[in-house]
Amino acid sequence: MSLDEMRQSYKLGRLEEKDIAADPLVQFRTWLAEAIQGSPAQGPLPDWVEANAMTLSTSDGQGRVSSRIVLLKGLEDDQFWFYTNYQSHKAGQIRSNPNVSLCFLWPHVQRQVRIEGTAAQASREQSVRYFRSRPRDSQLGALVSQQSTVVDSRGVLEKRLEELKNRYADKEIPCPDDWGGYRVSPSRFEFWQGRDSRLHDRLCYRQQGSQWIVERLCP
Numbered sequence: 001m002s003l004d005e006m007r008q009s010y011k012l013g014r015l016e017e018k019d020i021a022a023d024p025l026v027q028f029r030t031w032l033a034e035a036i037q038g039s040p041a042q043g044p045l046p047d048w049v050e051a052n053a054m055t056l057s058t059s060d061g062q063g064r065v066s067s068r069i070v071l072l073k074g075l076e077d078d079q080f081w082f083y084t085n086y087q088s089h090k091a092g093q094i095r096s097n098p099n100v101s102l103c104f105l106w107p108h109v110q111r112q113v114r115i116e117g118t119a120a121q122a123s124r125e126q127s128v129r130y131f132r133s134r135p136r137d138s139q140l141g142a143l144v145s146q147q148s149t150v151v152d153s154r155g156v157l158e159k160r161l162e163e164l165k166n167r168y169a170d171k172e173i174p175c176p177d178d179w180g181g182y183r184v185s186p187s188r189f190e191f192w193q194g195r196d197s198r199l200h201d202r203l204c205y206r207q208q209g210s211q212w213i214v215e216r217l218c219p
């Protein structure tokens with residue numbers, strides 16, 4: 001494998017000002033639906049691709065940045081929703097700095113979407129509602145894992161899981177107090193469509209008062 005020889009040509013689509021929605025949320029929903037559908041050139045999206053996976057970047061008060069994948073679980077009230085542990089590394093960073101970015105990569109349609117915004121905790125009611133909709137295994141997993149803390153071994157987690165499975169055998173599993181949603185309110189979007197000769201299309205939306213301004217950026 002030679003990294004310097006790995007390259008793709010991007011010819012699947014184009015993004016023009018005349019075709020883009022005035023509202024970036026409408027544009028995002030269209031692209032998300034198309035990413036889930038797959039491309040005519042490459043067929044439907046395989047089951048194992050999670051089109052709702054996004055890179056969430058957070059930073060602390062000193063400018064240290066960290067990124068990880070989380071799953072988009074809702075697009076409500078024009079906000080992007082994801083769920084996590086409120087004691088995790090990311091949650092600590094969001095507490096010190098609510099500015100975050102989200103990045104979706106959809107290579108099968110040669111698209112990327114970048115979003116900048118601020119994150120705020122969802123209501124307890126919303127978090128509990130979503131927690132209850134999850135499969136029991138995922139509910140137990142959230143209870144077992146003190147996300148981002150050091151654990152002596154995998155065995156410790158498996159033992160905890162068995163104990164909790166027995167404890168809640170025929171009972172409702174409670175949503176942990178330190179687990180729940182975040183909603184990201186967007187203030188900037190960039191829609192990127194790969195093009196020939198690396199002259200990719202980049203259309204950005206930035207907020208001016210209650211208006212969204214669309215601008216093209218050099219690739």
Ligand SMILES: Cc1cc2nc3c(=O)[nH]c(=O)nc-3n(C[C@H](O)[C@H](O)[C@H](O)COP(=O)(O)O)c2cc1C
Nearest residue numbers: 053068069070071082083084085088089090091148
């Ligand atoms: C495909 C995929 C989906 C994931 N979805 C989530 C998620 O929705 N919520 C979450 O807390 N972690 C999710 N993770 C795990 C995170 O990437 C990360 O390991 C975890 O949240 C701890 O991050 P932190 O220590 O920076 O807080 C996912 C990982 C992958 C690869």
